[in-house]
Amino acid sequence: MAMAELSTPQTTSPFLNSSSRLRLSSKLHLSNHFRQLLLPPLHTTTPNSKISCSVSQNSQAPVAVQENGLVKTKKECYGVFCLTYDLKAEEETRTWKKLINIAVSGAAGMISNHLLFKLASGEVFGPDQPIALKLLGSERSIQALEGVAMELEDSLFPLLREVDIGTDPNEVFQDVEWAILIGAKPRGPGMERADLLDINGQIFAEQGKALNKAASPNVKVLVVGNPCNTNALICLKNAPNIPAKNFHALTRLDENRAKCQLALKAGVFYDKVSNMTIWGNHSTTQVPDFLNARINGLPVKEVITDHKWLEEGFTESVQKRGGLLIQKWGRSSAASTAVSIVDAIKSLVTPTPEGDWFSSGVYTDGNPYGIEEGLVFSMPCRSKGDGDYELVKDVEIDDYLRKRIAKSEAELLAEKRCVAHLTGEGIAYCDLGPVDTMLPGEV
Ligand SMILES: NC(=O)C1=CN([C@@H]2O[C@H](COP(=O)(O)OP(=O)(O)OC[C@H]3O[C@@H](n4cnc5c(N)ncnc54)[C@H](OP(=O)(O)O)[C@@H]3O)[C@@H](O)[C@H]2O)C=CC1
Ligand SMILES: O=C([O-])CC(=O)C(=O)O
Structure with missing residues (x-):
């Protein structure tokens, strides 16, 4: 065993203190990783302080850690993230x-x-928030998942303390405080909507059960995989120990798309658009609310006087943006979806600016808008930044909005009937029409 002495910050390192004993595969490994691990950007360095660590020069992959004489193993962890640090x-x-x-x-x-x-x-949870990533894949994707973990290793992120990969949600979801559920089967050619709801519903029922069993009791869950509203509903119904309020379906991408279209029409930069609600389903029945949105603090209808465009062109462009993007790209939006996931989480962990709100698909439990209870429906929300939210209760709904919101509500009720066997609400009865539940990418 060689002993390495390295300079380190006087304050406790985020990764090591002098009692940490790490088994690393080689000296080269030590120099590559330790330098990053010991010098996180947020710490002031005091050059004279030292840290000692023991280095095995002939060990294999760093899968076991010796701590207080006990060898700890982490079954599903990956590479450098298998090392245990004294947190x-x-x-x-x-x-x-x-x-x-x-x-x-x-x-x-x-x-x-x-x-x-x-x-x-650190872009999402902040520059002083260490994180562990628990990556769920399947037999199909396990190799690719290793590739993802390798790239995470090579990125030397100071805040990233652990990466675990696995195929069993019961293991992967152990003690998680956040679950971002993206994996879902894409709709194939000729596949019936009911079949898609059923196949993906099974995935979200299983994951709901696993969250219920293994996750932190106050876990926040963001469902992205489509059809995300109904998948979120299935998930929460299978997780009775977790507050239903903790489940969200991602409609933030729709909100962002709507802000962009309004900004474009008004000739303003998009940060001038606020109070943008998406009502309803993440589908082509969604309702981007131009009645209550604001541009430079003014009602949109005062800034954009072409009301026909608002009712038709604007609304349809948001509803079908995903489909247009697929036509151009040959695949559905990925980067902007990831950005919108970041926005959605940040909206829950930072206080909402005074007077503004954000959209999220949330459980309609005691909502003031008369939306049928027991759905996951996109509505205006505010947060104090504690991970929780409250509904904005005094948004005006006119006849135009009411009619369209009712259509999206009816669609979600129809989806819900199709998955009754997965929500514990009896026998499924699927009467979806040919144009119902079009995903934004299915136009
Ligand atoms: N809510 C929103 O705003 C948006 C939602 N989406 C939705 O997000 C989801 C993921 O999109 P994206 O990352 O681009 O898709 P990809 O096809 O790149 O990845 C989806 C992952 O889903 C997993 N999956 C789970 N079950 C199945 C299955 N039965 N068959 C095939 N794959 C499966 C696969 O991983 P594994 O093998 O590891 O399980 C796959 O890697 C889609 O449902 C998409 O429609 C997309 C854009 C916006
Ligand atoms: O339909 C899809 O898979 C893509 C999607 O949700 C979107 O772009 O909004």
Whole structure:
């Protein structure tokens, strides 16, 4: 065993303290990783302080860690992330927040390929928030998942403390505080909508059960995989121990798309558009609410006087944006979806600016808009930044909006009937019409 002496910050390192004993595969490994691990950007360095660590020069992959004479193994962890760091000492320094566990399903897919690097960079939870990523894949994707983990290793993110990969949601979801559920089967040619609801519903029923059993009791769940509203409903119904309020279906991409279209028409930069609600389903029946949205603090209808465009052109462009993108790209939106996931989470962990709100698909339990109870429906929300939200209760709904919101509501009720066997609400009866439940990408 060679002993390495390295300079390190005087304050406790986020990764090591002097009692940490790590088994690494080679000296080269040590120099590559340790330098990054010991010099996180947020710490001031005191050049004279030293840290000692023992290095095995002939060990294999770093899968076992010796701590207080006990060998700890982590079954599903990956590479450098299998090392165990003394996080307890670090938590006492107050410099770093307590580690949070984040699960991502469909982690080898296109959206995740953008999202994971944003999560690991600190862009989502902040520059002082260490994270562990728990990546859920399947037999299909396990090799690719290793590739993802390798790229995460090579990115040397100071905040990324662990990466676990696995195919069993009961293991992957253990103690997670956030679950971002992206993995879902894409709709194939000729596939009936009812079949898609059923196949993906099975995935979300299983994951709901696993979250119920293994996750932190206050886990926040963001469902992205389509049809995301109904998948979120299935998931929450299978997780009775987790508050239904903790489940979200991603409609933030629709909100972002709507803001962009309004900004374009008004000739303003898109940060001038606020109070944008998406009502209803993440589908072509969604209702982007131009009645209550604002541009530079003014009602949209005062700024954009072409009301016919608002009712028809604007609304349809948002509803069908995903389909247009597929026509251009040959695949559905991935980067902008990942950005919108970041926005959705940040909206829950930072206070909503005064007077503004954001959209999220949430459980309609006691909503003030007369939407049928027991659906996951996109509505205006505000947050104090504690991970929770409250509904905005005084948004005006005129006849135009009411009619369209009712259509999206009817669609979600029809979807719900199709998955009754997965929500514990009896026998499924599927009467979806040919144009119902079009995903935004299915035009
Ligand atoms: N809500 C929103 O705003 C948006 C939602 N979406 C939805 O997000 C989901 C993921 O999109 P994206 O990352 O681009 O898709 P990809 O096809 O790149 O990845 C999807 C992942 O889903 C997993 N999956 C789970 N079950 C199945 C199955 N039965 N058959 C095939 N794959 C399966 C696969 O991973 P594995 O093998 O590891 O399980 C795959 O890697 C889709 O449902 C898409 O419609 C997309 C854009 C916007
Ligand atoms: O339909 C899809 O898979 C893509 C999608 O949800 C969107 O672009 O909004």
